[in-house]
Amino acid sequence: MARGSTRPTSRDVAQVAGVSQAAVSLVLGDKWRGRVSEAKAQRVREAAHALGYRPNLAARNLRLGRxxxxxxxxxxxxxxxxxxxxxxxxxxxxxxxxxxxxxxxxxxxxxxxxxxxxxxxxxxxxxxxxxxxxxxxxxxxxxxxxxxxxxxxxxxxxxxxxxLDIADGTRQIADHLLTLGHRRFLHLAADIPSWTFEVRAHELATRLRTVPGTSLRTAPTALSIEGALTATEAALDAPGPHPTAIICDDDKLAAGVYKALRRRGLRIPDDISVTGVDDIALAAALDPELTTVRLDxxxxxxxxxxxxxxxxxxxTPDAGDIPVDLVVRGSTAPPGAP
Missing domain, CATH: 3.40.50.2300 (Response regulator)
Incomplete structure (x- = not known):
C-alpha cells in the first residue's frame, strides 16, 4: 500500500501480519479465541496499530446487531x-x-x-x-x-x-481487633439497603459472637462524613462504657469518626481504635493513617x-469472589495502649 494514498484495509493488515484476512476479521472482531493463536492475534493487533487501521464499526455493528x-x-x-x-x-x-x-x-x-x-x-x-x-x-x-x-x-x-470478598474482609477486621484485645465494639453501619452492607453487619456480628465477653452496638448512619460525625457523637452519649474500637463501613465514615472523637478529646488509637473499608486516598491522608480493608x-x-x-x-463468566486485604496502619492498637 502506498503510504498516505488510501486508508489501510484488512487486506493490508493481513499482509503485514502474515495471516489471512479471515484471521484479521476474527481478531479485530474479538472472535479469535480457540480459532487463532495468541501469537497471531498479537501480530494482527500490532499490524493494525502500525498501519492506523480502523475497522468499519458502523457496518460491523449493523451486521452483528450490536x-x-x-x-x-x-x-x-x-x-x-x-x-x-x-x-x-x-x-x-x-x-x-x-x-x-x-x-x-x-x-x-x-x-x-x-x-x-x-x-x-x-x-x-x-x-x-x-x-x-x-x-x-x-x-x-x-x-x-x-x-x-x-x-x-x-x-x-x-x-x-x-x-468482592467483603465477608472475608469483615472477618479480617474483626480478627485483627480481637487479637489486639478489643472486646467493646461500635459498628458504624451505612444506612443503605444494600446486600454488601448486610453482609458486613452479619459477618461482624457472627464473628464477634464466637468470643466470650464481647459487646457490639450498631449505629446506622448516612454515607457521609457529617452523618458519621453525628452518629458517633450520639453513640458516645449513650449510657454505658465507650467502645474501644469503632468499625466503619467506609473510609469516609471513618473520617467523620475522627472528627467526633477529637471534639471529645479522645485520641486515636490510644483511647479508641478505628477501622474503615475501601482504602481510598483519604485513608492515608488521615492522621493517624487508617487501618482499612483494601478493595481493588x-x-x-x-x-x-x-x-x-x-x-x-x-x-459462563468466571466464578469466585475477588480477594481483599487488610491494611494495618496507625489507627488501631491494643485498648488503653500508651
Missing amino acids: TRTVLLVVPALTTEFFAGVYTGAARIAAEHGFGVVLYPSPEGVGPARDPFASAPAALDGVIASSMAADALTAIRGDQLPLVMLDSDPAANLGAATVN AELFGERGMRALLAVLDDR
Whole structure:
C-alpha cells in the first residue's frame, strides 16, 4: 500500500501480519479465541496499530446487531472508588472495541429516569452496582444482559454477579481487633439497603459472637462524613462504657469518626481504635493513617466488564469472589495502649 494514498484495509493488515484476512476479521472482531493463536492475534493487533487501521464499526455493528456500548450504573460519584470501577471496566471494554457510558444515579440510590429514548436500542448490556439497583427499573427493564456488582447471587435470577470478598474482609477486621484485645465494639453501619452492607453487619456480628465477653452496638448512619460525625457523637452519649474500637463501613465514615472523637478529646488509637473499608486516598491522608480493608476498584470494574462480555458471547463468566486485604496502619492498637 502506498503510504498516505488510501486508508489501510484488512487486506493490508493481513499482509503485514502474515495471516489471512479471515484471521484479521476474527481478531479485530474479538472472535479469535480457540480459532487463532495468541501469537497471531498479537501480530494482527500490532499490524493494525502500525498501519492506523480502523475497522468499519458502523457496518460491523449493523451486521452483528450490536451497538458496542455498555452502561455502568453506579451511585452518585461521591468517592473515588466508583471512579476506579469505571477505569477498570473502560480499560477492558476498549480492548474489545466497546465503549462505556457512566450513569451515576441522580439521587445516589433509588429510582432514576431512563437517559435513553430506548435503552435496548442504544445499549448492548448493563453493569450495575447493587447500591444503585433501583435505577435499573427505568434503564434496563427485562430486555438487556446484566451484570450486578456487589450483589446477592441468589437474588439475581438471570443476571451474572461479580463480588468482592467483603465477608472475608469483615472477618479480617474483626480478627485483627480481637487479637489486639478489643472486646467493646461500635459498628458504624451505612444506612443503605444494600446486600454488601448486610453482609458486613452479619459477618461482624457472627464473628464477634464466637468470643466470650464481647459487646457490639450498631449505629446506622448516612454515607457521609457529617452523618458519621453525628452518629458517633450520639453513640458516645449513650449510657454505658465507650467502645474501644469503632468499625466503619467506609473510609469516609471513618473520617467523620475522627472528627467526633477529637471534639471529645479522645485520641486515636490510644483511647479508641478505628477501622474503615475501601482504602481510598483519604485513608492515608488521615492522621493517624487508617487501618482499612483494601478493595481493588479497578480489578472490580475489569471483572464486571469481562463478565458482561462473556454473557454477550453466551459464555459462563468466571466464578469466585475477588480477594481483599487488610491494611494495618496507625489507627488501631491494643485498648488503653500508651
